[in-house]
Amino acid sequence: MKKIILLFLSFLIVILESTLISHFRIGGIVPNLTLITVMSVALCDGSKSGRHIGFFMGLTQDVLFFRSIGYYALLYYLLGHISGIARRGIRRSNLTSLFLFIIIGDLSYGLVNYVFLAFLRGHTDLPYYLHKIIIPEAAYTSFFILPLYCFLAWVCRILEHLRIKDAISHDLMRREEVES
Numbered sequence: 553m554k555k556i557i558l559l560f561l562s563f564l565i566v567i568l569e570s571t572l573i574s575h576f577r578i579g580g581i582v583p584n585l586t587l588i589t590v591m592s593v594a595l596c597d598g599s600k601s602g603r604h605i606g607f608f609m610g611l612t613q614d615v616l617f618f619r620s621i622g623y624y625a626l627l628y629y630l631l632g633h634i635s636g637i638a639r640r641g642i643r644r645s646n647l648t649s650l651f652l653f654i655i656i657g658d659l660s661y662g663l664v665n666y667v668f669l670a671f672l673r674g675h676t677d678l679p680y681y682l683h684k685i686i687i688p689e690a691a692y693t694s695f696f697i698l699p700l701y702c703f704l705a706w707v708c709r710i711l712e713h714l715r716i717k718d719a720i721s722h723d724l725m726r727r728e729e730v731e732s
Contacts, residue, residue, distance in 0.1 A: 554711040554712075554714075554715060555601075555604065557707070557711060558593060558597075558601065558604075558605055558707075558708075558711070559604075559605070559608055561589075561704075561707065562589055562593075562605050562608055562609045562612075563608075563609075563612060565585050565586065565589050565609070566586055566609055566612045566613060566616070568585065569582065569583075569584075569585040569586060570616070570617065573585060578688070578692055579684075579688060581685070581688045581689050581692050582689075582692075583689070583692045583693040583695065583696045584658060584661070584689060584693045585693075585696060585700060586609050586610075586613065586628065587628075587631065587654070587657060587658055587661055587693065588654060588693065588696060588697055588700045588701065589605065589609065589700065589704060590602060590605055590606040590609060590628050590631050590632045590635065591631065591632070591635040591653070591654050591657050592654075592700065592701045592704040592705065593605045593632070593704060593708070594606070594631075594632045594633070594634075594635035594636040594639065595635055595636070595638070595639050595642065595650065595653075595701075596704060596705050596708040596709075597636075597708050597712075598636050598639060599632070599633050599635075599636025599637055599639070600636065601632075601636070602631075602632030602633060602635050602636040603629050603632045603633045603636065604632070605628075605632055606625075606628035606629045606630070606631055606632030606633070607625050607626075607628065607629040607632070609624075609628055610623075610624035610625035610626065610627060610628035610629060611624070611625040623668070627661070627664065627665075631657060631661065635653075635657065638653065647698060647701075650697075650701060651694070651697050651698060654693075654697050654701070655690055655693075655694055655697070658689065658690040658693050658694075659686060659687075659690050662681075662685065662686030662687075662689060662690065663686065666678065666681045666685075666686065
């Protein structure tokens with residue numbers, strides 16, 4: 553149930569990012585809500601959930617918006633995995649470190665996209681891409697990090713609480729069956 557709810561939320565965020573949020577472009581830049589979602593879920597719920605959500609959101613973007621399938625699925629998958637690994641070293645109660653970690657993730661995401669989508673095609677002007685695309689996107693995305701992270705952390709806590717509650721009631725029912 554937890555995975556289904558997170559996948560549904562992830563799908564809604566991809567759709568929201570591509571429809572409503574795209575109307576709030578600043579200089580042609582749209583905030584990367586997908587990146588925030590993947591990293592937030594991985595930080596809240598671990599590497600496995602981060603990989604699943606990352607792959608699903610990336611594949612959704614690949615299918616809906618791009619000619620090739622797999623690039624963003626792989627990129628977000630790896631981003632979810634790395635964020636899940638970093639979960640151990642980051643205190644989730646320290647919002648400043650979370651904020652900085654996601655900003656660094658967005659800058660890394662931009663540099664990887666530059667290498668594979670621009671540099672390998674002969675566009676070698678890295679300062680231009682940093683100044684016009686990568687840094688402005690990270691700055692614009694930064695306004696959405698804390699609200700979206702807090703919302704996703706809240707959802708993960710509720711789902712975890714429901715899972716624990718369900719496991720306890722299931723365990724109690726088993727004990728009653730054994731005793732009778």
